[in-house]
Amino acid sequence: MALRGVWQLKKLIVSYCDWGGGSRGIRAFIESELPTFKEKNPQLEVVTELIRGQHPHLKGFYKNKNERVVCVKNMTPEDILLYATRLRNALGRKVVKLKTRHVTKHPSVQVMMATLLKHSLFGGSNSSL
Amino acid sequence: MAHRRCLHSALLHATALIYLKKSPPLTIVKALTPKPNPMITTSNLEPSWFTPWFYVRHFSSRKSDDSENEAEMEDSSDGEEESDEMASDMVRDYSPEEKEAEAAAIGYKVVGPLQRSDRVFKDYEPFFAVVQIGSHQFKVSNGDSIFTERLKFCEVNDKLILNKVLLLGSPTQTIIGRPILPDAAVHAVVEEHALDAKVIIFKKKRRKNYRRTKGHRQELTKLRITDIQGIEKPEIKTDGKPLKAAVKKPEKIAATA
Numbered sequence: 001m002a003l004r005g006v007w008q009l010k011k012l013i014v015s016y017c018d019w020g021g022g023s024r025g026i027r028a029f030i031e032s033e034l035p036t037f038k039e040k041n042p043q044l045e046v047v048t049e050l051i052r053g054q055h056p057h058l059k060g061f062y063k064n065k066n067e068r069v070v071c072v073k074n075m076t077p078e079d080i081l082l083y084a085t086r087l088r089n090a091l092g093r094k095v096v097k098l099k100t101r102h103v104t105k106h107p108s109v110q111v112m113m114a115t116l117l118k119h120s121l122f123g124g125s126n127s128s129l
Numbered sequence: 130m131a132h133r134r135c136l137h138s139a140l141l142h143a144t145a146l147i148y149l150k151k152s153p154p155l156t157i158v159k160a161l162t163p164k165p166n167p168m169i170t171t172s173n174l175e176p177s178w179f180t181p182w183f184y185v186r187h188f189s190s191r192k193s194d195d196s197e198n199e200a201e202m203e204d205s206s207d208g209e210e211e212s213d214e215m216a217s218d219m220v221r222d223y224s225p226e227e228k229e230a231e232a233a234a235i236g237y238k239v240v241g242p243l244q245r246s247d248r249v250f251k252d253y254e255p256f257f258a259v260v261q262i263g264s265h266q267f268k269v270s271n272g273d274s275i276f277t278e279r280l281k282f283c284e285v286n287d288k289l290i291l292n293k294v295l296l297l298g299s300p301t302q303t304i305i306g307r308p309i310l311p312d313a314a315v316h317a318v319v320e321e322h323a324l325d326a327k328v329i330i331f332k333k334k335r336r337k338n339y340r341r342t343k344g345h346r347q348e349l350t351k352l353r354i355t356d357i358q359g360i361e362k363p364e365i366k367t368d369g370k371p372l373k374a375a376v377k378k379p380e381k382i383a384a385t386a
Contacts, residue, residue, distance in 0.1 A: 002286040002320060004250050004353070005243055089285050089322040091351075097326045098349075101265070104273040109257045109298055 006063070007043045009088050013059040015049040022073035026056040029077035037081065041088060058084055062092025231281070243286045243318055249355045250318075258357045259296035260315050266295065269315065269354045279348035283319050289352065291315040297360040304360060313359030320351040 002008065014034065016026040030048055038046050055073040058080070062068070068087060072080045243249065250272075257270040262277045269275060283289060294313035297304040304310060325347040332341040 002243075002318075005247075005286065005318070007286075008321075086322075086324070091321045091323065095324070095326050097328075098276060101276040102267050102269070102273065103275075104270060106253055106255075106270055106272075109255045109270060109300060 003063075003091065007041075008063050008091050009044060009060050010063055011045045011047065011061040012084065012087065013047050013049055013061075014056075014084075015051045015054075015059065016056040017052050017054060018050060019052060020055070023056040025075045025077055026072055026080055029080040033077055033081050037084060044088065058087060060087040060090075060092075064092040066092035066094070068092070243288055247288075249288070249316070250353075251355065254357070254362065255300055256357050256360055256362065257298045258294050258313065258315050258359075260291045261293040261295060261309075262291060268296075269357075271354060271357060273354045274320065275317070275352045275354065276349050277352060278350070279322060280319070280350045283350075285319055285321060287319045289317045289319060291317055294359065297357065299360050299362070302360060310359060313357075315354060316356035316358070317352040317354050320353050322348070322350050325349055 014026065014030065016023040016030065018027070034046065034048070038044075055071055057069055057071045057073075060068045060070075068090070070083050070087065072083060075083075252271075254271045257268055259266055259268050261267075262275075262280075265277065267275050280289075292309075292314055294310045294315055295306050295308060297306075297310065297313055304313075306313070328345050328347075330341075330343040330345055332343075333339065
């Protein structure tokens with residue numbers, strides 16, 4: 001994800017267990033696909049961490065100090081790559097339902113004209129374009 | 130399967146007959162064993178026993194039946210392969226021309242990744258455009274963000290050109306397209322590909338013991354609009370804001386090709 005050209009995901013921690021069966025996919029992911037992922041995203045700091053006896057997960061740290069944790073227990077390496085890419089593609093913002101699909105600071109371009117016309121002799125036109 | 134059953138019954142008959150008879154049929158058998166069709170794998174001996182029955186019962190048609198069956202088997206397996214291919218078509222690799230064609234159908238074009246040296250994010254300019262992406266239309270201005278359905282062929286930090294522009298506006302001018310303006314372009318940058326919040330689809334029929342719960346997360350793309358082209362932009366002077374007097378907006382209708 002990039003806000004105005006700046007990548008928002010700073011750090012990705014790939015945690016896995018070397019004994020558990022649920023970590024099989026992530027172990028394969030670390031061997032096969034993590035190097036290419038690292039090369040494609042040089043701005044991202046990727047760390048592998050060993051946590052014994054716990055389920056594997058991906059932790060993403062964003063610039064707005066937000067953390068997103070995704071459990072990747074029993075997943076194939078392709079699925080894990082998909083989730084890692086999703087974390088990289090996303091903003092760190094809280095996942096809430098969108099109010100509007102169009103976010104703008106200047107809702108009207110011609111409002112000055114409208115307000116001026118309202119006061120003028122020609123009468124007000126209600127255009128809010 | 131019926132032909133196998135009748136074969137089996139015929140086999141029983143023939144074996145009974147042959148055991149009743151004496152050795153001569155064995156020589157016939159030996160002469161005939163090389164005959165059977167290699168395609169018939171189930172019972173190699175049977176055709177040799179059954180050559181009289183063969184012609185009476187049109188076992189040549191059995192051969193063709195077998196071939197038909199095998200052809201059917203092959204067809205069904207091909208069908209399965211096709212269905213598998215159909216499923217994998219959804220994730221297939223598009224050729225660049227196909228990508229461009231599909232993208233153009235939706236209404237945008239990928240230009241390329243954003244370079245660090247590009248100064249794309251400008252200050253607000255008082256110009257707007259009505260742009261269409263897919264089936265949704267947005268009134269955009271410089272610096273706005275738009276949430277659209279997931280755009281397939283672009284990565285984060287890619288520059289896009291949205292070419293389906295229906296209306297351009299400025300404080301003094303409005304250009305209306307019929308239905309689109311051919312020379313207008315809106316530049317945008319892909320900010321993120323993310324999933325929307327989860328929506329729970331709950332179905333219930335009362336007193337009928339029917340209840341279903343399904344979760345759905347829509348995939349969205351956030352675009353940041355950077356530039357609008359196709360309309361005359363006055364040069365911004367630091368002295369005073371131009372064209373603020375009460376001037377009626379002249380309307381220009383641009384005829385499309």
